Amino acid sequence: MIASKTPLSILKQLIAIPSQNPMGHEPVGDGWYEAGVSRWLCEFFKEHSLPYEYHEIESQRGNVVARIDGDPNRPTVLLDAHQDTVPVAGMIVDPYDAIEKEGRLYGRGTCDVKGSMAAMLATALRLIPLNGDHAPVILSFTCDEERTQIGAAELARRLALPAGQRSALLPENPQFAIVCEPTDLNVVVAHKGTVRWKIRTSGAAAHSSNPALGVNAIYKMAKIVSCLETYAVELQSGGIVHPLCGGRTLSVGTIHGGASVNIVPEVCTIEIDRRLVPGEVAEEAIADVDQYLRKNCDADFEFLPTDTISNPLLDRDNATLCQRLIEAAEPTRPNRQAIGVPFGTHAPRVAALEIPTVVFGPGSIAQAHTKDEWIEIQQLDEAVEIFVRLLTAT
Numbered sequence: 031m032i033a034s035k036t037p038l039s040i041l042k043q044l045i046a047i048p049s050q051n052p053m054g055h056e057p058v059g060d061g062w063y064e065a066g067v068s069r070w071l072c073e074f075f076k077e078h079s080l081p082y083e084y085h086e087i088e089s090q091r092g093n094v095v096a097r098i099d100g101d102p103n104r105p106t107v108l109l110d111a112h113q114d115t116v117p118v119a120g121m122i123v124d125p126y127d128a129i130e131k132e133g134r135l136y137g138r139g140t141c142d143v144k145g146s147m148a149a150m151l152a153t154a155l156r157l158i159p160l161n162g163d164h165a166p167v168i169l170s171f172t173c174d175e176e177r178t179q180i181g182a183a184e185l186a187r188r189l190a191l192p193a194g195q196r197s198a199l200l201p202e203n204p205q206f207a208i209v210c211e212p213t214d215l216n217v218v219v220a221h222k223g224t225v226r227w228k229i230r231t232s233g234a235a236a237h238s239s240n241p242a243l244g245v246n247a248i249y250k251m252a253k254i255v256s257c258l259e260t261y262a263v264e265l266q267s268g269g270i271v272h273p274l275c276g277g278r279t280l281s282v283g284t285i286h287g288g289a290s291v292n293i294v295p296e297v298c299t300i301e302i303d304r305r306l307v308p309g310e311v312a313e314e315a316i317a318d319v320d321q322y323l324r325k326n327c328d329a330d331f332e333f334l335p336t337d338t339i340s341n342p343l344l345d346r347d348n349a350t351l352c353q354r355l356i357e358a359a360e361p362t363r364p365n366r367q368a369i370g371v372p373f374g375t376h377a378p379r380v381a382a383l384e385i386p387t388v389v390f391g392p393g394s395i396a397q398a399h400t401k402d403e404w405i406e407i408q409q410l411d412e413a414v415e416i417f418v419r420l421l422t423a424t
């Protein structure tokens with residue numbers, strides 16, 4: 031029975047269970063949140079007699095954690111995959127009835143990141159018959175990666191608890207962590223982070239027939255936007271470049287101002303997206319923009335509270351893990367590389383606990399979040415071989 035559970039058959043089952051992340055919007059209709067996938071995972075572990083826990087965070091959202099005990103002389107490895115997918119709206123393939131075609135499997139989450147989840151579960155089934163002759167493994171399935179990362183935050187909180195308060199399946203921290211995302215089976219040792227916030231200018235409303243009676247918030251913002259355009263250029267040419275991830279960027283993404291064409295606008299707001307290179311700290315990046323505007327722009331403004339902080343992943347202590355993964359991949363998919371990527375993940379939350387962490391998984395980020403999302407089936411099988419080789423290496 032176990033033998034019939036290929037990563038492909040597991041993935042098809044996972045794709046059939048919607049777990050859309052509403053991305054901060056009010057969900058309309060069915061198929062939202064991770065509860066269905068969580069229930070399926072708990073059933074899977076029950077069926078295969080592996081100890082598991084469900085850590086509820088809020089209604090319909092929580093993490094599933096399972097454990098496969100192994101040889102205590104080998105390093106414990108945490109494998110993580112997120113349960114949520116981005117919404118299915120606009121897809122041109124059936125999001126839930128996964129179709130196989132020309133070596134690919136199509137459907138929402140095939141690539142990001144239920145493919146990796148299926149590979150993790152197929153790996154677990156390969157380890158069970160080895161009766162502990164492998165590294166101890168913690169499997170974590172976190173919620174809400176695509177939006178606010180409450181799942182990874184909860185996992186990190188539990189991993190930071192002192193002995194005595196920890197859950198039975200997390201008695202001590204893993205020595206290594208692999209956060210699964212589509213990397214084409216390369217090993218991501220560093221990635222950029224993101225910080226987003228709003229800047230607001232305020233004026234005074236007046237009838238547009240006599241604008242001198244008001245103060246135009248859009249005119250103030252125009253000065254700020256112009257100043258930020260210059261800042262963004264200076265930032266990129268400013269010399270701080272990570273060898274794997276590239277340079278720092280800043281982009282003004284939205285602007286909203288004014289209530290009506292016949293009123294002098296009272297308020298104008300812009301949203302800033304600043305990409306952090308490994309080693310940068312979000313608060314310092316925000317403070318630098320503040321300082322620059324105060325020095326170079328004569329308009330008054332205010333910074334609103336930060337909307338998003340997603341930290342960069344640092345290639346500081348993960349070289350050994352990276353090397354082991356590359357070696358494990360060599361017989362199956364040779365010439366894997368240590369790479370840096372511009373997209374963020376929730377891996378830094380685990381890495382912050384001084385657990386060497388990399389990002390790795392089957393599939394390409396080019397197919398994540400797309401209207402015809404797919405994964406190369408061969409990569410699924412290869413991911414299992416790589417995980418098994420890594421975890422059984424002595």
Ligand SMILES: [Zn+2]
Pocket residue numbers: 112142143175211212
């Ligand atoms: Zn993902």
